[in-house]
Amino acid sequence: MLEKFRETQFYKSIFRGGGVPKSRRQRMMVVLNSVFLHLHPVRLPKHAVKLKFTWCMGGLSFFIFLILTISGILLMFYYRPTIEYAYTDIIDLAEQVPFGIMREIHRWGAHAMVITVWLHMFRVFMTGSYKPPREFNWAVGVILLLLTLLLSFTGYLLPWDQLAIWAITVGSNMARAAPFVGHEGPGAALLAIGDINFVTMGSDMRFALIGGRFMGEGALLRFYVLHCIGLPFIIMIFMAVHFWRIRKDGGISTPV
């Protein structure tokens, strides 16, 4: 039955080779003909498929990113980023949805992604895979690590509970002390004409970050937009470069 289906015009129009890929040539064509599998080369050194070597952490980071995107989109249907509704929407989600685990998937997935990204970086370091010619891709990876942390950080505020606002308060208070651009940072007092300070509580880095003098509506909206649109957009560009460069720099690293 399935074999017959594979011979139909319909199936063949989707999967070009048709049939079960059995010969070496057919198996190569599977990868070459697929836009998704095309991330990979057709053939790899044998250690590239060994878990002992790769730990699979890079692949899992990407996979968890996809899970987070999907569960995040679902959560966006039920969540309104305003002080009035944010908290109650989360409570609704927990209490009104039978067997609902989307928020759990999203939160634990986020924690898991931070860990897998760290471990991926650790593996790349331990195998010396950052060395030339892969030094630029390592730099892109560092940016991806930073973006992962920022994504997680911006998402932390959204439930708008005590845990959220105080964790973000601790984090964003640092911005107040940034040199020159924070109003309590070294050098900020130098940016003044006479008595008029340019960097004040209402114009410094922290104000830009949380959209106000205090943690409130502005912060929630800013973090929401960054979390759902801004940072994912940027991280996807860097991810594309990262994957592209793996191939262009010679695929998985091998001994010289």
Place this chain on the structure above:
Amino acid sequence: MESFKHFIDTISNPTILFTSTLIIFFFIFPINDWFDKWNRRLKLYVLWSSKSMVIASILMAAFFVIGISDPDFRSIVLKPDNVPISGLIFLVYFFTWLSMHQAYENDAKLERGEPIDEQYDAPNDKVLVWPDLVYVEFIALILCSAFLMIWSIGLPAPIEEPANPAESPNPAKAPWYFLGLQEMLVYFDPWMAGVVLPTLIIVGLIAIPYMDNEPAGSGYYSFKNRKMSIALFMFGWLVLWDMLIIVGTFLRGPNWNFFGPFEYWDIHKLEALTNINFSEYIYIKWMNTGLPKSIIFREIWGIIVVLGYFLILPPLLAKTMCKKLFARLGSFKYSFFIMLILIAITLPIKMYLRWMFNLKYIIAIPEYFFNF
């Protein structure tokens, strides 16, 4: 049992924990030949044998299982957002072991002249992505999804009281992956701990391949020829990052006071805060005069110390300990590298100055929010 708990509480005090780690660390991850000699003499490399891994994992698991029976330990370890960190402890240990295990294995093979697993005879030794890789990936994805689902069903995501800007919890903690930075706030002002140091971590990470740029030693686990880079990275990653996260998560309670893992988080725990600045040491304690009015005069000694540290040490090291490094990197890369290292070392230095002399700031100019 109680005495065991008391013992653990005592040794997890940052002073003891950090000092013992600092002493042992470079023997376990030898940074140069001298440490390597001792590593071999003390047979510390047995840590990377399979047997050690099994024993250590059992001990760690046993510690958690026994610990759970203690209400104070339970309340902190089973806090939903802390669960990933307990997982992180096991994962970081396991993968450190896995990489070092393979590194020593490969080093030994190369020494005997045998080929290592990662060596291959291109293009004959290649495997096809379909099915060899796709199949591994597919299983990994399924296991990962199953794991996430079980975790999500078993442990509800935390939701606390509605946000209330007027009532701050004690302690107020950042998300766990930033707790290393929050822990640094004890020793540095926010502009250092929250802005400058994180920026330098990012810059330093990006700089790694430009400092350690010899293509040899890439593509397989190895240790022998990469001692310095691995030992330094491990120190940053395991001690300055992971350990500070664990301290910040499990061992810091109300008022950011230190609490052992089995200790009750007492809000009223008193800790003497008698930290004083370097200028106060000089003018008040040693010279017995008051602090001078002029900021420059007051802070000149601290500025001299800091400038001396950053300007005199690099050329001095280039002439002595780091001669080879200087020759290999050239003056620009060397200065950059040594500056990053010196800045990283200020963290342990400031920790010890705080613990031993209650020293708060070496340079303290609160008038301009410049404290170091």
